[in-house]
Amino acid sequence: MKILNKIKPEFWDHHDSDAGPYRSQFDFRRIWYLAVFLTSAVVLAPLIFMTVMDYRATKHDVESEILLRTSRLVSNVRRTFSYFLDERKSALDFVVHDRCFDECMNPERLNAILENLKKSFGGFTDLGLIDHRGIQLSYVGPYGLKGRDYSEQEWFKQVALRGVFISDVFMGYRNVPHLVIAVKCTPVDGDFFVLRAALDTEKFNDLLSKLEIAGQGDAFIINHGGVLQTPMSAHGEVLQKISLPVPEYAPKTRVLEWMDKNGGALIIGYKYIADTPFILMVVKHKKELMRPWEDTRKKLIWFLIISVAFILFVILGGVTYLVNRIFQSDRKLIITLHQVEYANKMASIGRLAAGVAHEINNPLAIINEKAGLMKDLFLFKKEYAGNDTLMGLLDSIIRSVARCGRITKRLLGFARHMDVSIQTVNLEEVVREVLGFLNKEAEFRCIEILIEVAEDIPRIQTDAGKLQQIILNIINNAFAAMGDNGHLHVVSRMEGKDSVSLSISDDGSGISEKDLKRVFEPFFSTKTGKGGTGLGLSITYGLVEQIGGKIEVKSELNKGTTFTIILPLVTEEKEMKSSCVYS
Amino acid sequence: MRVLLVDDEKELVEALAERLGIRGIEAHWETTGDAALKRIGEEAFDLAILDVKIPGISGIDLQRKMKVKCPDLKFMFLTGHGSQDDFAAGSSETGEDYYLLKPVHIDELMEKMKKLMSE
Numbered sequence: 155m156k157i158l159n160k161i162k163p164e165f166w167d168h169h170d171s172d173a174g175p176y177r178s179q180f181d182f183r184r185i186w187y188l189a190v191f192l193t194s195a196v197v198l199a200p201l202i203f204m205t206v207m208d209y210r211a212t213k214h215d216v217e218s219e220i221l222l223r224t225s226r227l228v229s230n231v232r233r234t235f236s237y238f239l240d241e242r243k244s245a246l247d248f249v250v251h252d253r254c255f256d257e258c259m260n261p262e263r264l265n266a267i268l269e270n271l272k273k274s275f276g277g278f279t280d281l282g283l284i285d286h287r288g289i290q291l292s293y294v295g296p297y298g299l300k301g302r303d304y305s306e307q308e309w310f311k312q313v314a315l316r317g318v319f320i321s322d323v324f325m326g327y328r329n330v331p332h333l334v335i336a337v338k339c340t341p342v343d344g345d346f347f348v349l350r351a352a353l354d355t356e357k358f359n360d361l362l363s364k365l366e367i368a369g370q371g372d373a374f375i376i377n378h379g380g381v382l383q384t385p386m387s388a389h390g391e392v393l394q395k396i397s398l399p400v401p402e403y404a405p406k407t408r409v410l411e412w413m414d415k416n417g418g419a420l421i422i423g424y425k426y427i428a429d430t431p432f433i434l435m436v437v438k439h440k441k442e443l444m445r446p447w448e449d450t451r452k453k454l455i456w457f458l459i460i461s462v463a464f465i466l467f468v469i470l471g472g473v474t475y476l477v478n479r480i481f482q483s484d485r486k487l488i489i490t491l492h493q494v495e496y497a498n499k500m501a502s503i504g505r506l507a508a509g510v511a512h513e514i515n516n517p518l519a520i521i522n523e524k525a526g527l528m529k530d531l532f533l534f535k536k537e538y539a540g541n542d543t544l545m546g547l548l549d550s551i552i553r554s555v556a557r558c559g560r561i562t563k564r565l566l567g568f569a570r571h572m573d574v575s576i577q578t579v580n581l582e583e584v585v586r587e588v589l590g591f592l593n594k595e596a597e598f599r600c601i602e603i604l605i606e607v608a609e610d611i612p613r614i615q616t617d618a619g620k621l622q623q624i625i626l627n628i629i630n631n632a633f634a635a636m637g638d639n640g641h642l643h644v645v646s647r648m649e650g651k652d653s654v655s656l657s658i659s660d661d662g663s664g665i666s667e668k669d670l671k672r673v674f675e676p677f678f679s680t681k682t683g684k685g686g687t688g689l690g691l692s693i694t695y696g697l698v699e700q701i702g703g704k705i706e707v708k709s710e711l712n713k714g715t716t717f718t719i720i721l722p723l724v725t726e727e728k729e730m731k732s733s734c735v736y737s
Numbered sequence: 738m739r740v741l742l743v744d745d746e747k748e749l750v751e752a753l754a755e756r757l758g759i760r761g762i763e764a765h766w767e768t769t770g771d772a773a774l775k776r777i778g779e780e781a782f783d784l785a786i787l788d789v790k791i792p793g794i795s796g797i798d799l800q801r802k803m804k805v806k807c808p809d810l811k812f813m814f815l816t817g818h819g820s821q822d823d824f825a826a827g828s829s830e831t832g833e834d835y836y837l838l839k840p841v842h843i844d845e846l847m848e849k850m851k852k853l854m855s856e
Contacts, residue, residue: 515817516746519839523752526843530759559840566838 163474165481182481189473197465205458209451216447220421221409224436227365228407228423231373232434234361236427239320242275242353243335247318250339250349258283258292258349265294268351277357279332284310286345295352297328313338313348322377322431323355323384323392331355331392333383355392359384371438376400377431398422401433411440489676489692496693500623507565518558525551564590576725577618581646581654582607584618588625589644592633599638608647611654615724620697624705627694628658628717635662635715653720661714670709701725738854739781742766743773743799744788744815749839756843762850770794770802777807784850789816811853815839815846 165182249267250258257263268281280295288305304310313319313336321334332352340346362373362384374390375383380400382390390396398412401424409423419440426433529548532538539545564587582605589596589603596603632642641661649655665673672678676692698705702725709715740762742750750766757764765782767773770791777785785803789796800812813835835853837846 512817515839516749519817519841520746520749520752522840523749523756527752527756530756534759555840556842559838563838 163478163481165478168481180480180484182477185480186473186477189477190469193469193473194466197469198462201461201465202458205454209454212450212454213447216444216450220438220440220443224409224421224423224438225407227367227373228409228425228434228436231362231365231436232407232425232427235375235432235434236430238358238361239335239427239430242271242277242351243318243320243337245271245275246335246337246349246351250337250347255283255339255341255344255347258347261292261294264292268294271351277353279352279354281352282350284336284348284350286314286347290350299327309334309336310348313350314346318429320430322381323358325393328352333358355384367436367438370442371436373434373436375427375432375434378433383432398435398437401435485676493693493696500619504619511562511565514558515562518555518562522552522555522559525555560590575617576615578613578615579618579621580613581611581656584621585625585644585646585656588622588629591626592629595633596642599633599636599640601633601636601638601640601642603642604644606643606645610648611646612723614654614721616701616721617725620701621721624694624697624701624719625656625658627690628719631690631717632658632660632662632715635664636660637662649720652724653722655718655720657716657718659714659716664711664713664715665707665709666711670707673707674705738762738783738850740764740850741773741776741782741785743770743785743791743796744768745791746788757847760843760847762847770799773799774802774806777803777810782807782810783854784811784813786813786815789814811856813837813849813853815841 165186168182249271253263253267258267264281264283268278271278271281280293280297280299282290282295282299283292284290284304288303288307288310290299290302290304293300309319309321317338319334319336323331323333325331332354334350334352336348336350338346338348358375362375365373367373372387374386376396377383378400380395380398382392382394382396385392386396397415398420401408401410401422403426405426407423407425409421412420412422414420421438421440421443423436423438424433525548529545529552532541532544532548585605585607589605595601629642636642643657643659645657645659647655669678674691674695678692679690695705698719701721703719703721705720706718707715708718740757742754742764743766744750745768747768750768754764754766765776765780767776768791770793773785773787776782785800787796787799791799796814796816803810803812815837817839835849837849
C-alpha cells in the first residue's frame with residue numbers, strides 16, 4: 155500500500171467539493187480510466203488478435219507438416235515393403251515359368267534353386283512343388299513337408315484361382331512365424347503346378363527395425379484382421395492383436411489422429427499394401443511431434459505477456475503523466491482565476507471606498523466648519539465662553555467629525571494605492587493604516603497590538619497597494635488564529651543596507667511542523683472545511699514576490715506564528731511585472 | 738493677507754471664511770469658477786484656496802487661468818476627492834503639502850497658509 159501511495163499521482167485524490175466558485179473542469183480519474191482503457195484497447199486488441207491468428211496458423215502449419223511427413227514416411231516404407239515382396243514374388247514367378255515341372259520335381263535341382271534364391275534375395279527358408287491336386291510332391295527345407303495335402307487349404311484355392319498368393323504371417327506346422335508366397339504355373343500341355351516358398355520374418359522385421367521414426371513412433375505391419383505381422387516396439391509381439399482398431403480401407407496412404415487408451419493423442423499413418431494381406435502402419439505420439447511447436451508456443455506466449463506488460467506500463471506511465479499535466483495546468487488556471495478575482499475585488503473595493511469617502515467628505519467638511527464656527531463665535535461671547543457643557547458638546551461634534559475624517563482619509567488612501575504602482579511610502583504608516591481597519595475588532599476582542607518600528611528605517615519605494623494587501627492578509631490570519639485577549643506584535647527594522655524586514659507575530663494556535671512546509675502552497679488550507687479556498691497565503695506569497703520581497707514563516711503549535719517579510723528599499727517597475735502567477 | 742476661497746459648497750466656504758476672519762485673515766468666497774476669475778481681476782488677493790472639482794471647470798484649469806491674470810497669486814487645493822489623477826495633478830502644481838483633504842483642521846490650514854505665504 156505504501157508503494158501504491160508513493161506512485162499515486164497528484165490528481166488521484168483530488169476533490170473539488172470545497173473549491174468554491176472555481177472548480178476543476180475535469181474529472182481526472184475518469185479521464186485517466188478512459189484514456190488507459192481506450193489506448194490499451196486500440197493497441198492491445200490488434201496485437202492480441204495478430205498473436206492469436208499467428209498462433210493458430212503456425213499450429214495448423216506444424217500439424218499439417220507432421221501429417222505430411224508421416225504420409226511420406228508411410229509411402230516410402232510401403233514402397234520398400236512392396237518392393238521386398240514383389241522382388242521375391244517375381245523371383246518365384248521366374249523360376250516357376252523358367253523351369254519345367256520335372257526339373258522342379260528333382261530334389262537336387264529344387265535345392266539348388268532354393269540356395270540361389272537364398273543367396274540372391276535372402277529370406278527364403280524352404281521351397282515346395284505342389285501339383286494340381288494340392289499334394290506337395292517335392293520339398294526342400296528343414297521341415298519334412300513332402301507329401302502334404304493342401305487341397306482343402308484356402309491358400310491353394312486362392313493361388314489356383316489368381317495365380318499368385320502371398321500369405322500373412324502365421325505359425326503353422328513350423329511353430330515359427332513365417333509367411334508364404336505361392337506362384338502358379340500352367341504349362342501349355344499339362345495341369346498347373348504351384349511353387350511355394352516360405353520366408354522367415356527376420357528380413358521382414360529388419361526392414362522396419364532399421365527405420366528411425368520421430369515422436370517415439372513405431373512402424374509395423376498388421377493383417378486385415380488387426381494381427382501383428384511384425385513386432386511392435388511399444389506393446390505387441392508378432393501374431394498378437396493390436397489394441398488399435400483396424401483402419402478402414404483406402405487405396406492411398408492416409409493419416410489420421412487417434413486417442414489412445416490413456417488419453418494421449420496418436421498420429422497414425424497407414425497404407426493397405428496392394429495384392430497382399432498386409433497393412434503398413436506408422437504410429438507416432440503427437441505430443442512428441444509437437445514438442446518443437448510447444449517451445450515456439452511458449453516463446454509466443456511469453457512474447458505476448460512481455461509485450462502486453464510493456465505496453466501497459468508505457469500506457470499507464472504516459473497517460474498518468476499527461477493527465478497530471480492537465481491537472482497542473484487546470485490548477486494554474488484556477489489559481490490565476492482566483493488571483494484575477496482577488497485583484498478585481500480589491501480594485502472594486504478601492505473604487506467603492508473612494509466613492510463613499512468622496513460623498514461623505516463634503517458634508518463632513520460642512521459639519522466641521524459649522525461646528526468650528528459655532529465654537530469660535532461662542533468663545534467671543536462671554537456668557538457662552540465659560541459654559542463648559544456647551545463647549546463640551548461642540549468639542550464632541552468636532553472630535554467626531556475628525557474621527558470620520560480619519561476614516562474617510564484611510565479609505566481614500568487605500569483606494570489611491572489601488573491605482574498606483576510604485577510609490578514612496580512610510581512603512582509604519584501603511585501598517586497603521588491597515589490596523590486602522592481592524593481597530594474596532596481588536597478593541598472588541600481585547601487584542602493587544604504592539605508596533606515597534608526602528609528609527610533608521612527610511613521611506614521605501616514599493617507598490618503600496620500590494621503592500622497593504624499583504625499586511626492585511628497576514629494580520630487577518632493572525633486575528634483568525636488568536637483567541638480573545640491575544641497579542642499582535644509588529645516589528646520593523648533594517649535588514650542590511652538595502653532591505654527592511656517586517657515581522658508580524660501572534661500568540662495564536664500556531665501551525666504544525668508538517669503543515670508549515672506547505673503553508674504557501676496553493677489550495678493548502680487548514681480551514682477548507684469552512685469554505686476557504688486555501689489560496690490566501692499563496693496569493694500573499696505571490697504579492698510579496700511581485701514587489702521583489704521574500705516571506706518566511708516560523709511557528710510553534712499553541713504558541714504562535716511569526717510571518718517575516720523582507721522588502722527591498724527600492725523596487726523597480728520591471729521587477730514587479732515579471733512575476734504574475736504563482737506556480 | 739487676503740484669501741479667496743472657491744468651492745461649490747456655499748455653506749462650507751461661508752463658515753470657513755468667517756472662521757478665518759475671526760482669526761484675523763480677510764477671507765472672501767465664490768462658488769463658481771467664473772465668479773472667482775472675475776473677482777481676482779477686480780480685487781487683489783494673496784492666496785486662493787480652490788476645490789479640485791468645481792462645476793464647469795476643474796480646479797487645476799481654474800488655477801492656470803487665475804495665474805495668467807494674477808501671476809503672484811499663491812494657491813492651495815482643498816478637496817473631498819481622493820482620486821489619484823486629481824492628487825497627482827494637484828500636488829504637481831502646488832506640492833503635496835498644499836493639497837489638503839476635507840475636512841481639514843482649521844489650525845492645520847492656518848499653519849500651511851502661513852508657511853506658503855512665507856515661501
